Amino acid sequence: MDVEDTALPGGEIGEMSPAMRAALLEVLIHGELPRAEIARRLHLSRASLTRITRSLVDAGLLTEGGTRLMAQTGRPSEMLHLRASARHFLGIKLTGDTLYAVVTDLSASAVESTERPLASREPADVVAEIADVARGYAADYPTLTSVGIAIAGRVSQGADGALVERSFFLDWTDVPLGALVRDATGLPCAVENDVQALTATEHWFGAGAGIDDMVLITVGAGIGCGLVVNGRPVDGAHNRAGQISHLIVDEAGPRCGLGHRGCASSLLVNSAIVNAYRRPGVEYEGVVEAARAGDELALAAFADAGRALGVMIATVASLVDPQKVVVTGDGIAVVELAGDALRAALDERLDKDAAPVDLDVRTWDFSEWARAGAGLAIRALLA
Known part of the structure; x- marks a missing residue:
């Protein structure tokens, strides 16, 4: 397919044609690529792709350099690289x-x-x-x-x-x-x-780069869940997809602030772990330190949180069948302190014929x- 493309006006990204955006995205998401590979992925002729990439190079968004021997042709091909500092x-x-x-x-x-x-x-x-x-x-x-x-x-x-x-x-x-x-x-x-x-951001630039189906779960002051299906983030009809904070994970568990018994928020959020520890004046960081020091009550609170997280992961993975589940957030210590409880709950709740969950735990910084x-x-x- 041939595509008519004008030069990048003033080098402004917002003024790029769809084909130019698509070519830039291939390099941005997948790393250095030869022109022939980009043309194949975008179903463009070599001539069209050459015009597009020339404009991107002239605008300073891509650079040329280095060669790679291509398996399809057996010939060396010059690579295109993202000029990230542009x-x-x-x-x-x-x-x-x-x-x-x-x-x-x-x-x-x-x-x-x-x-x-x-x-x-x-x-x-x-x-x-x-x-x-x-x-x-x-x-x-x-x-x-x-x-x-x-x-x-x-x-x-x-x-x-x-x-x-x-x-x-x-x-x-x-x-x-x-x-x-x-x-x-x-x-x-x-x-x-x-x-x-x-x-x-994780889908393009982090753990999900290059995959089409992923789940991200954040734990900490609250619980969040983001979904990418068939390469696209899922928003839902009312922009409320991923509302799993009050998923029931233990029918005999405590009540959350909204009165739900045994929901994820009643066990997994930082404040729930503090409440379960029952030591006046001790904040979340103090419970983490106590658990690392072997305090049985602190470890029990984290074990309950780990089981809740395992049930959540199993539930979402069963619905979406993702290639990867990313877990992160300021409450990520739950994976360190209750990893066995998490994985036991995950194994218990998953269908026996389900694909193994590729769990990617990310360290956390608030930035x-x-x-x-x-x-x-x-x-x-x-x-």
Whole structure:
């Protein structure tokens, strides 16, 4: 198939044709590739692909270099590489009291990060903080291209940008955050639920790179679940796919704050583990330390949490049949401290004929949420 393509106007990613975006994505997601392989994957003629990649090289987004012997032809082929430093993106994670910021390159690799306390939760004040961070980074990174924001809560997409329908931690309702940040910074702005943003970023730039079906589960202050099926993130009819916090995992378990007996939130979230430890004044980190020191009550609390996580993983894996299940979050110590209980519950709940679950446990740093915002910004320009 031949495709007419004009040169990349001014080198702006947002102005690329669909075929140019597709060619850039192949290299971005899969690493260095020869032109012939990209042409084969995109069903383009060599002539069309040559015109497209020439424009991408001229724009500084791809570079040429090195050769590889191709099995199909037996001939050496020049490789195309992503020039990741050609563009930079600002990722933001908002909590109830802190703004986390990360600058990444085009491959979503972090090059700088910072965090600031939020003096106010008022939308105008938070937007002003974001704009101030963006101005500071724009001075150091003149190729800063767009902003992505990851936020806990419900987010919908409208014609004028993203709307934060509800954010419990910020006490926001119907805040047009996308438009507000775009107007304040002069940069395109993408906003998404933090778990969805993290799932999308892991799919392109992390554990899920190159696979079509994956599940991401986050554990910590809350429980989140993101799904990628047939190469696409799953949003659901009402942007609420992956709501598994109140999945019943133990009918004899404690009640959660909403009154559900034995749901995942009653056993697995950090506060539930603290409650189960029953030691006044001890926070989550203290329970982790106690469990590592062999405290039986702390280990029992984590064992219950591990079983809950195993049931959740088995349930989602049975529904989706993913190639990989990624587990991460600020409560990831549960895998370390209750791995046996997790795997026993997983084995017990899976169908005997089910494919083994490829479990990928990721270490956690809170800046990963902000990096997910940057990954979201990259996807918004290229997807």
